[in-house]
Amino acid sequence: MADVTLKKTSPEPPEGLAGFVADWSSDQRAFKQVSWGKAMMWILLLSDTFIFGIFLVAYMVARSSTPETWPNASEVFALHIGGADIPLILIAIMTFVLISSSGTMAMAVNSAYRRARGPTALLMLATALLGACFVGMQAFEWSKLIAEGVRPWGNPWGAEQFGASFFMITGFHGTHVTIGVIFLLLVAHRVWRGDFDLDRRSWLSRGNGDYESVEIMGLYWHFVDLVWVFIFAFFYLW
Amino acid sequence: MGDIRHEANAELPPLEVPDVMPPHAHGWWAKYVFSQDAKYIAVQYACTALAIGLVALVLSWLMRLQLGFPGVFDFITPEAYYQFITMHGMIMVIYLLTAIFLGGFGNYLIPLMVGARDMVFPFVNMLSYWIYLLAVLVLVASFFVPGGPTGAGWTLYPPQAILSGTPGGQQAGIVLMLVSLILFIIGFTMGGLNYVVTVLQARTRGMTMMRLPLTIWGIFTATVMALLAFPALFVACVMMLFDRLLGTSFFMPMLVEMGEKLSYGGGSPIAFQHLFWFFGHPEVYIVALPAFGIVSDLIAVHARKNIFGYRMMVWAIVIIGALSFVVWAHHMYVSGMHPWFGYFFATTTLIIAVPTAIKVYNWVLTLWRGDIHLTLPMLFALAFIVTFVNGGLTGLFLGNVVVDVPLSDTMFVVAHFHMVMGVAPIMVIFGAIYHWYPKITGRMLNEAMGQVHFWVTFLGAYAIFFPMHYVGLVGVPRRYYELGEPAFISTPVGGLNAFISVAALIVGAAQILFLFNLGWSLRHGRDAGSNPWRATSLEWQTPDTPPRHGNWGESLPLVYRWAYDYSVPGAAEDFIAQNDPVTPEPPGGRL
Ligand code: HEM
Ligand SMILES: [Cu+2]
Numbered sequence: 001m002a003d004v005t006l007k008k009t010s011p012e013p014p015e016g017l018a019g020f021v022a023d024w025s026s027d028q029r030a031f032k033q034v035s036w037g038k039a040m041m042w043i044l045l046l047s048d049t050f051i052f053g054i055f056l057v058a059y060m061v062a063r064s065s066t067p068e069t070w071p072n073a074s075e076v077f078a079l080h081i082g083g084a085d086i087p088l089i090l091i092a093i094m095t096f097v098l099i100s101s102s103g104t105m106a107m108a109v110n111s112a113y114r115r116a117r118g119p120t121a122l123l124m125l126a127t128a129l130l131g132a133c134f135v136g137m138q139a140f141e142w143s144k145l146i147a148e149g150v151r152p153w154g155n156p157w158g159a160e161q162f163g164a165s166f167f168m169i170t171g172f173h174g175t176h177v178t179i180g181v182i183f184l185l186l187v188a189h190r191v192w193r194g195d196f197d198l199d200r201r202s203w204l205s206r207g208n209g210d211y212e213s214v215e216i217m218g219l220y221w222h223f224v225d226l227v228w229v230f231i232f233a234f235f236y237l238w
Numbered sequence: 239m240g241d242i243r244h245e246a247n248a249e250l251p252p253l254e255v256p257d258v259m260p261p262h263a264h265g266w267w268a269k270y271v272f273s274q275d276a277k278y279i280a281v282q283y284a285c286t287a288l289a290i291g292l293v294a295l296v297l298s299w300l301m302r303l304q305l306g307f308p309g310v311f312d313f314i315t316p317e318a319y320y321q322f323i324t325m326h327g328m329i330m331v332i333y334l335l336t337a338i339f340l341g342g343f344g345n346y347l348i349p350l351m352v353g354a355r356d357m358v359f360p361f362v363n364m365l366s367y368w369i370y371l372l373a374v375l376v377l378v379a380s381f382f383v384p385g386g387p388t389g390a391g392w393t394l395y396p397p398q399a400i401l402s403g404t405p406g407g408q409q410a411g412i413v414l415m416l417v418s419l420i421l422f423i424i425g426f427t428m429g430g431l432n433y434v435v436t437v438l439q440a441r442t443r444g445m446t447m448m449r450l451p452l453t454i455w456g457i458f459t460a461t462v463m464a465l466l467a468f469p470a471l472f473v474a475c476v477m478m479l480f481d482r483l484l485g486t487s488f489f490m491p492m493l494v495e496m497g498e499k500l501s502y503g504g505g506s507p508i509a510f511q512h513l514f515w516f517f518g519h520p521e522v523y524i525v526a527l528p529a530f531g532i533v534s535d536l537i538a539v540h541a542r543k544n545i546f547g548y549r550m551m552v553w554a555i556v557i558i559g560a561l562s563f564v565v566w567a568h569h570m571y572v573s574g575m576h577p578w579f580g581y582f583f584a585t586t587t588l589i590i591a592v593p594t595a596i597k598v599y600n601w602v603l604t605l606w607r608g609d610i611h612l613t614l615p616m617l618f619a620l621a622f623i624v625t626f627v628n629g630g631l632t633g634l635f636l637g638n639v640v641v642d643v644p645l646s647d648t649m650f651v652v653a654h655f656h657m658v659m660g661v662a663p664i665m666v667i668f669g670a671i672y673h674w675y676p677k678i679t680g681r682m683l684n685e686a687m688g689q690v691h692f693w694v695t696f697l698g699a700y701a702i703f704f705p706m707h708y709v710g711l712v713g714v715p716r717r718y719y720e721l722g723e724p725a726f727i728s729t730p731v732g733g734l735n736a737f738i739s740v741a742a743l744i745v746g747a748a749q750i751l752f753l754f755n756l757g758w759s760l761r762h763g764r765d766a767g768s769n770p771w772r773a774t775s776l777e778w779q780t781p782d783t784p785p786r787h788g789n790w791g792e793s794l795p796l797v798y799r800w801a802y803d804y805s806v807p808g809a810a811e812d813f814i815a816q817n818d819p820v821t822p823e824p825p826g827g828r829l
Binding site: 026031055 | 250251253254255358359427430431432434435438440442443444445446448465466469472473476477480484485486487488501503504505506509512513516797
């Protein structure tokens with residue numbers, strides 16, 4: 001529900017640790033100024049952090065317990081461009097695209113704060129496009145590896161857990177990006193239509209005439225980007 | 239943190255979030271079936287959980303028939319026995335206990351006890367139930383597929399779980415089990431987010447965290463834990479599903495089966511055990527913490543006394559919740575572990591006993607010189623304390639590596655965990671149902687049937703599980719279809735086993751009586767009135783009983799005190815409701 005403070009009473013809330021304690025021992029809300037939707041997204045992301053974290057730990061365990069050699073990532077993920085093998089080039093571009101999309105998302109949230117309908121919708125659209133671009137490149141990478149003989153149950157270069165972990169973790173992340181793109185488009189559509197300027201209730205908005213959905217979407221999107229950084233570091237660079 | 243008692247007539251802070259009615263349902267289907275009202279969702283959750291729990295109960299009879307009278311019932315084959323064991327364990331732990339405590343009591347009590355109109359996102363909350371139902375249906379479906387349900391044991395340890403030697407391993411059984419668990423986790427997460435956010439962000443004016451009834455603290459902490467522990471099970475299920483369906487080798491080492499080398503290689507079965515128990519141990523407390531919370535409230539209400547050491551109780555719940563994430567490997571002492579790890583996990587395990595013991599002392603001190611009414615909820619609460627202490631004490635045995643190694647995988651373990659996470663939480667569920675049924679339906683449960691139910695269940699549970707400790711001590715292993723007369727068992731235990739089985743059948747029959755009572759009292763129960771137990775917490779102060787849509791009628795309740803103002807000196811009645819602004823002048827004046 002909205003962040004409308006009906007009446008401001010106390011002078012200034014205390015800062016720092018004292019403020020933290022004051023918030024938690026107050027009534028109604030433990031996180032002042034945090035709406036229900038935002039709180040829910042934060043907690044969902046906390047839970048999702050555990051899922052990704054455990055996926056990565058499981059991958060590390062698999063990697064360290066297999067007796068076979070682990071394929072060399074910089075060779076496997078190289079592209080043959082202009083007569084030379086350039087290691088990790090595709091991943092570098094994918095990472096760049098995804099990080100850029102975080103930039104456009106941040107700008108979208110910023111426009112949303114200013115209630116600028118057009119820029120918000122356009123920036124969200126740009127974010128969705130960059131996200132779709134990322135998924136597209138991931139599909140390309142998958143098909144390239146599959147063509148080279150990488151399967152969940154084996155590959156030409158060594159430990160079979162390589163393919164298994166690769167498809168599982170990037171697949172799970174890619175699913176997150178795809179879901180994000182879909183919701184970005186839905187929210188962008190609503191922004192464009194002006195839903196968030198009206199007091200209209202829908203399943204993506206509590207109808208309190210603000211752009212909060214954009215901000216919540218932003219939380220999710222930045223999280224998905226952040227997770228990618230870890231996947232990138234642990235899977236491609238290690 | 240915060241004050242516990244508020245000065246009389248103190249001014250309440252202003253409303254921070256506008257008070258909006260949750261969306262109204264139109265039409266019969268939206269109102270009663272696809273309801274978004276947490277109270278209906280709660281009843282749906284509870285009924286589904288009890289129904290599937292009945293299946294688990296019947297399975298336990300079948301197992302006991304086999305163990306008590308081996309060779310008599312030849313439709314119980316060894317394969318069937320393993321399937322019964324697996325489904326019984328999994329259903330009891332996940333689909334009954336977790337679902338009913340969090341989905342059932344959580345949904346019903348959280349909005350009412352914190353003074354909210356509903357959960358924060360009713361639509362998501364509704365989805366949570368339907369996905370849970372789907373998970374249950376998938377689970378039930380596994381009884382009807384070729385090969386039947388999985389027989390891997392509720393721990394589903396690989397590699398055996400997905401090999402052909404285990405029932406359902408190479409058929410659909412294990413796949414359906416894994417899919418069902420994944421669905422359950424998704425559904426639970428949707429509900430869990432609601433419970434957490436409602437407690438944190440949707441309390442009514444005056445309801446600080448330190449005025450929440452302990453029931454809410456228990457459910458809240460358990461939900462947070464579940465949101466952090468279920469991911470491990472989720473990941474383990476996904477990986478095992480891949481091992482089974484795609485032929486990956488996450489958990490599968492190189493194997494020879496029936497003289498044939500399988501295509502697996504290089505995976506780590508121990509990794510699964512770590513993932514499973516990283517979920518599995520917190521799961522014990524996900525079930526226990528709501529029980530702790532509820533029992534605290536039952537005791538305070540029915541002994542007409544404030545809970546002893548409220549803050550200590552809250553902190554004990556939180557500390558137990560945190561510690562329970564660092565003890566998981568005590569389930570793996572015999573799996574092969576570095577001795578230092580065993581040392582570490584034994585230490586953390588024993589440390590948890592400290593906050594747990596504090597809670598037990600506080601319950602006993604609450605009872606001390608209280609005005610104890612031996613109502614049904616109180617009886618069940620007392621039964622819980624006794625049983626929990628009992629199971630906790632054997633837990634101290636099993637937490638130590640040297641004692642656990644010989645006891646591991648014997649019936650002693652089965653007796654221990656049935657005491658501590660089987661019987662004890664079930665007692666609380668019964669107590670809670672007797673306690674809140676009047677609010678949910680407006681009628682009291684029949685007392686006579688309840689008395690029979692209580693005494694048969696309580697004494698019967700001891701008849702079943704007490705001798706089982708002894709059976710385990712003399713060396714009878716768990717998960718054995720049939721024992722014969724092996725040399726390693728000093729005393730024959732056949733007679734004892736038959737006795738246990740008869741007791742189990744009788745206890746089971748008492749549960750049927752209980753279910754009958756639930757239905758019968760709906761029509762014929764005594765009229766309850768709005769507050770039959772004369773309790774202080776908000777759910778008893780609703781304008782209507784059963785509470786209507788939006789819970790509070792015109793305006794939200796305002797909270798002036800904690801939930802435990804019982805027998806306050808000078809008060810007109812022996813309880814002061816949380817939303818009663820007047821604090822009486824104590825006789826003899828204020829100090
Ligand atoms: C009338 C009550 C009950 C009876 C008679 C009963 C009986 C049994 C029996 C005979 C076994 C198999 C022991 C073996 O051969 O190893 C078993 C296993 C088990 N039971 Fe129960 N049980 C009851 C209630 C519960 C409850 C309430 C829970 C909830 C936590 C529970 C959880 C389990 C678990 C987790 C297992 C282990 C399954 C496995 O080894 O994979 N039981 N029970
Ligand atoms: Cu444990």
